[in-house]
Amino acid sequence: MLVKFFFGLRAAGVPVSVTELLTLLEALRAEASGLSAQQFYFLARTCLVKDERHYDRFDRVFAEAFQGAERLFAELLAAQVPAEWLRGPAAGLLSQEDRRAIDSLGGWEKLIETLRERLREQKEAHHGGSKWIGTGGTSPFGSGGYHPEGVRFGETGARQRRAVKVWERREYRNFDDTVELGTRNMKLALRRLRKFAREGVADQLDLDGTIEATARNAGLLDVKLVPERRNAVKVLLFLDVGGSMDDHVRVCEEMFSAARCEFKHLEHFYFHNVPYEQVWKDNHRRACSAVGTLEVMRTYGHDYRVIFVGDATMSPYEIVQPGGSVEHWNGESGAVWVQRLCAAFPRLVWLNPEPEQRWQHIASVRILKELVGERMYPLNLQGLDSAITELRRTGQAPPRPHARDA
Amino acid sequence: MTRRFGGTDRYIATDDLMTAVNAAITLGRPLLIKGEPGTGKTQLAQEIARSLERPLYEWHIKSTSKAQQGLYEYDAVSRLRDSQLGEARVQDIANYIVKGKLWEAFESQVQPVLLIDEIDKADIEFPNDLLRELDRMEFYVYETRELVKARHRPIMLITSNNEKELPDAFLRRCFFHYIRFPDESTMRAIVQVHFPGLKRELLAEALRTFYEVRETPGLKKKPSTSELLDWIKLLLAEDIDPAVLRANEERKVLPALHGALLKNEQDVHLFEQLVFLHRRAR
Numbered sequence: 227m228l229v230k231f232f233f234g235l236r237a238a239g240v241p242v243s244v245t246e247l248l249t250l251l252e253a254l255r256a257e258a259s260g261l262s263a264q265q266f267y268f269l270a271r272t273c274l275v276k277d278e279r280h281y282d283r284f285d286r287v288f289a290e291a292f293q294g295a296e297r298l299f300a301e302l303l304a305a306q307v308p309a310e311w312l313r314g315p316a317a318g319l320l321s322q323e324d325r326r327a328i329d330s331l332g333g334w335e336k337l338i339e340t341l342r343e344r345l346r347e348q349k350e351a352h353h354g355g356s357k358w359i360g361t362g363g364t365s366p367f368g369s370g371g372y373h374p375e376g377v378r379f380g381e382t383g384a385r386q387r388r389a390v391k392v393w394e395r396r397e398y399r400n401f402d403d404t405v406e407l408g409t410r411n412m413k414l415a416l417r418r419l420r421k422f423a424r425e426g427v428a429d430q431l432d433l434d435g436t437i438e439a440t441a442r443n444a445g446l447l448d449v450k451l452v453p454e455r456r457n458a459v460k461v462l463l464f465l466d467v468g469g470s471m472d473d474h475v476r477v478c479e480e481m482f483s484a485a486r487c488e489f490k491h492l493e494h495f496y497f498h499n500v501p502y503e504q505v506w507k508d509n510h511r512r513a514c515s516a517v518g519t520l521e522v523m524r525t526y527g528h529d530y531r532v533i534f535v536g537d538a539t540m541s542p543y544e545i546v547q548p549g550g551s552v553e554h555w556n557g558e559s560g561a562v563w564v565q566r567l568c569a570a571f572p573r574l575v576w577l578n579p580e581p582e583q584r585w586q587h588i589a590s591v592r593i594l595k596e597l598v599g600e601r602m603y604p605l606n607l608q609g610l611d612s613a614i615t616e617l618r619r620t621g622q623a624p625p626r627p628h629a630r631d632a
Numbered sequence: 633m634t635r636r637f638g639g640t641d642r643y644i645a646t647d648d649l650m651t652a653v654n655a656a657i658t659l660g661r662p663l664l665i666k667g668e669p670g671t672g673k674t675q676l677a678q679e680i681a682r683s684l685e686r687p688l689y690e691w692h693i694k695s696t697s698k699a700q701q702g703l704y705e706y707d708a709v710s711r712l713r714d715s716q717l718g719e720a721r722v723q724d725i726a727n728y729i730v731k732g733k734l735w736e737a738f739e740s741q742v743q744p745v746l747l748i749d750e751i752d753k754a755d756i757e758f759p760n761d762l763l764r765e766l767d768r769m770e771f772y773v774y775e776t777r778e779l780v781k782a783r784h785r786p787i788m789l790i791t792s793n794n795e796k797e798l799p800d801a802f803l804r805r806c807f808f809h810y811i812r813f814p815d816e817s818t819m820r821a822i823v824q825v826h827f828p829g830l831k832r833e834l835l836a837e838a839l840r841t842f843y844e845v846r847e848t849p850g851l852k853k854k855p856s857t858s859e860l861l862d863w864i865k866l867l868l869a870e871d872i873d874p875a876v877l878r879a880n881e882e883r884k885v886l887p888a889l890h891g892a893l894l895k896n897e898q899d900v901h902l903f904e905q906l907v908f909l910h911r912r913a914r
Contacts, residue, residue: 269655
């Protein structure tokens, strides 16, 4: 059963390895915790999950794998079939618990049955909602609903006010990394892009170097200096503004402010829908802060990493047709410009705040995704993570998308 | 059988936390603790040491910390100086080996509690440099060619504020627990533990205001348990009437002594705006 559970976890994307499974078995053998379903849940979570973002997935798999299995815990006690993890010096404790468990078995089973039914009913009622099980529906079970009769026996008998079992409450939904993110999370993700290099004037004392040189010099001081460590990553950020992007203003702001803090060499430009021959530095002064896209390509070297942020949602003509722009007459199509940018900056990604599931239904998103060589990622923590991984890759040229127009 | 940790008179531990701590103690593995700032991660180690009556070794990590510093350091500079003065102790390199916290903990006569605080502050490679030490609880001193082994596997707690991702190989060796922000009844128990004689009325009002502040959307830094405790201490010191706290129920004024709860001028500003809006709406 545990092995099946283990593979269930892997399938759900919780990174568990054999080591952790063995650790869990070892912990069970060593009787590291009590024997109630809930304590088993806590123990399994402690051993198998190493990141709070995976708590929610763990809860889901746990609920699925051990659905109905809580009874096993009671039966194990009642039938006195102590598995290897029931053995040992807990004998005094055990007999007492046994007695109690046997006493309460009928009541417990019935209670759980009713509870489960109630939960099932409610799940159906909430069908389509994002919340799996609301706590409200189980209120008849109220305090002590989970376990009033004492099969659960930790050292502390306190606080048994659980109505829905802990793993079914899914309290950790917020930590799942497919949800939207705040600045701090973004900073963390962006931070992975940091690359330190010693640049500039050598003005710091290199203690280790000095000691080594002095030792080699038979004790005569030989001072060595090194330049300061600096974050050497250079980033160009292109932000889509206006139109359909209004829905995503907040997440883009966050992205922008996070990027601002993390990189010393950060330049940002705005564009509308697709970059054409001009982008601009300041959205309020579009006319006078415009910069030619060609000039951008000339000014910033190909070692700059480029991040586009845009929902890529528009009429396909705005991308593939010369003159397709909604704002002005563009001589060359957006696709041409995107291809030029891809060629000028080999390390480039597109972050899309639209949910990924919707992409395939929007023609313009599909086109742009192909244009940037499939390097389009959703603007959530996971997407940002893969985008950064892509940017870190030392740059060979991406697969060249075929030209869409003549 | 080893003794179990079950919270103390000063520290309320939830069931899941106790399970995690006891599992780590039983199997002798490091326990990695994460959680919002101010949820008592560091205090946990102190309380475990106190309740199990074990010595506590604390190793606080800074951005400049190196894994080697926890093991030992070779003070080459003073040896160099001594050699120029021609002192006799120069001959023995062991005189210049300075023991780190890990070494001290390994040498302890009884099983100690070792706290590695805020491991995420250090360089990304820091945890990787400690893999063998955590696994086997031993390390090698190259200068003196000596193997240092732990007499008793320390109860090891590691805290992290999530500023950096920790490497997988390191995580594999640890147990992990995330301290959730306490719900209202747990919080009530925590406050009671810290302020035993607190009037029920004041407690109810203070908690209500506190959770209200926490749930305000758009806060940059949500106040946490330690801030709540500070705030209650202030309320007691100033002898604030619960009625004053009730006045802000309708958001007419900022909560009394809000400086203990809101630590960021944008947050205070946000609150002032809310108060302003509510006044105008009436």
